[in-house]
Amino acid sequence: MNDASAAFTAAFGSEPTGRWAAPGRVNLIGEHTDYNDGFVLPFALPQRVVAAAALSDEPGWAVCSDFEPEPVAFTSTGLGAVEGWAAYVAGVVWALTDAGFDVPPARIALTSDVPVGAGVSSSAALESAVLTALADLGGLDLPVADRPALAQRAENVYVGAPTGIMDQSASIRCEEGRALFLDCRSLAVEQIPFDLAAAGLAILIINSNAPHQHVDGEYGARRKSCEEAARILGVPALRDVTPDALDEALGKLDDDVMRRRVRHIVTENQRVLDTVELLRAGRIRDIGPLMTASHASMRDDFEITVPEIDVAVEAALAAGAYGARMTGGGFGGCVLALIDAADADTTTAAVERAYAERSFTAPTAWMATPGPGATRLP
Known part of the structure; x- marks a missing residue:
């Protein structure tokens, strides 16, 4: 994984304010139960998406990644036109805006060592890292328990992938050394000891x-x-x-x-x-x-x-x-x-x-x- 701070500096010519990370996940057991209001038991992987980010003086958002070092820029009026990997970033901005949050203009560089296409939720890790960064940068009043649903909405509605709530919940709410027992109806969680x-x-x-x-x-x-x-x-x-x-x-x-x-x-x-x-x-x-x-x-x-x-x-x-x-x-x-x-x-x-x-x-x-x-x- 390339260093996100170095990628940020290379793309934007300045230092990021900070770095935020969110992991991929594997599901220990409970497949396709999430969208049936059932139970799942994922845990977070060591592999993560890292977002180096800073507030921007310009309106809108610019983002680069391992997939495309050249920044992709978009504004609130052009949110609907973002495609490809950057759509996951635009989707988070859209979901936050649609929920009534004043999303801060920002520049973001993304790096990742989460395998893509392996079924370990690289997209949820990306969404969760971006969401966490924007929430901190903007001082948004957004409790951690409410964040997975917003990240899921970005993927379901904006990107168009019909995933359940498990992936984003795992990426945001898992704890080290534990599996996340999630009731996908009530969204209640319990951290289950899993000391292998x-x-x-x-x-x-x-x-x-x-x-x-x-x-x-x-x-x-x-x-x-x-x-x-x-x-x-x-x-x-x-x-x-x-x-x-x-x-x-x-x-x-x-x-x-x-x-x-x-x-x-x-x-x-x-x-x-x-x-x-x-x-x-x-x-x-x-x-x-x-x-x-x-x-x-x-x-x-x-x-x-x-x-x-x-x-x-x-x-x-x-x-x-x-x-x-x-x-x-x-x-x-x-x-x-x-x-x-x-x-x-x-x-x-x-x-x-x-x-x-x-x-x-x-x-x-x-x-x-x-x-x-x-x-x-x-």
């Missing part, structure tokens, strides 16, 4: 490097199917279908695809609750089977995995992982494997061999520990 090192464990993140096909049409189709099922079942959201009532609910649905989508959401919500209970009790190893069951549900019922992802899960489990699952929206991205910390190299090697046998593009892997959410850097 103390248990001699690690989360190995395996980037499948498969062509990421998080196609809006596929994601949107599943969301629409869930919403239609909730309408047929007469509930506000699938979160309101309990496991005990699942069989009865499935009997009311004529479409087999819709039944499988519903089954995933209902069982996945319960897996999140079960995982939280185990972590509260300090039983980290015991969450492994829940992770693996979550993956099977995503593969068979929600149908959002790809061969590279499934092979990575199978190889990690065969190498001794306690559990493994895809994380993220699907159709590519990353796998999480819960392993003994000493087994990182052997697990990685097992996945690499399985990929080579199938002529897949080689995966990349790293160990992750839960990091902090958005913050101003020293």
Whole structure:
């Protein structure tokens, strides 16, 4: 990651006021439950987007990034015309303005080491870093608990990506050494202890490097199917279908695809609750089977995995992982494997061999520990 302060100086010829950072995230468990008013359990990655920023004497905003060193400038009258990566920045300005905030004119330089297209929410990290910087620079009266919804609105309405609230909540509200238990209906959060090192464990993140096909049409189709099922079942959201009532609910649905989508959401919500209970009790190893069951549900019922992802899960489990699952929206991205910390190299090697046998593009892997959410850097 290039130094954001140096990038700022190179682009704008002066020093930034400060630097603000926001992390990417992985979801330990709870996939596609967020837009069904359900439960999720993400944690923040060490990889972050850093925004070096300063107030501007000129009206409007100028931003440069690793993607484009030449600054992109826009004003409040031209907000609707911003495209590409800069749209995420313009979206944050728009969301703040639309919420009634007086957004300060600013110059921003962005650098990042969050993998793009890997399902670890690089876009939410960018939005969260920019939002945090603008809130501080402008002295905005914007409680931290209210910030994820504004960042989500930037992505949903301005950029046009139909994501749930989890990504921005994780990037803004996570704490070091903990997973964020988020109720996506009430937006209540609980910081769940997740001290992997103390248990001699690690989360190995395996980037499948498969062509990421998080196609809006596929994601949107599943969301629409869930919403239609909730309408047929007469509930506000699938979160309101309990496991005990699942069989009865499935009997009311004529479409087999819709039944499988519903089954995933209902069982996945319960897996999140079960995982939280185990972590509260300090039983980290015991969450492994829940992770693996979550993956099977995503593969068979929600149908959002790809061969590279499934092979990575199978190889990690065969190498001794306690559990493994895809994380993220699907159709590519990353796998999480819960392993003994000493087994990182052997697990990685097992996945690499399985990929080579199938002529897949080689995966990349790293160990992750839960990091902090958005913050101003020293």
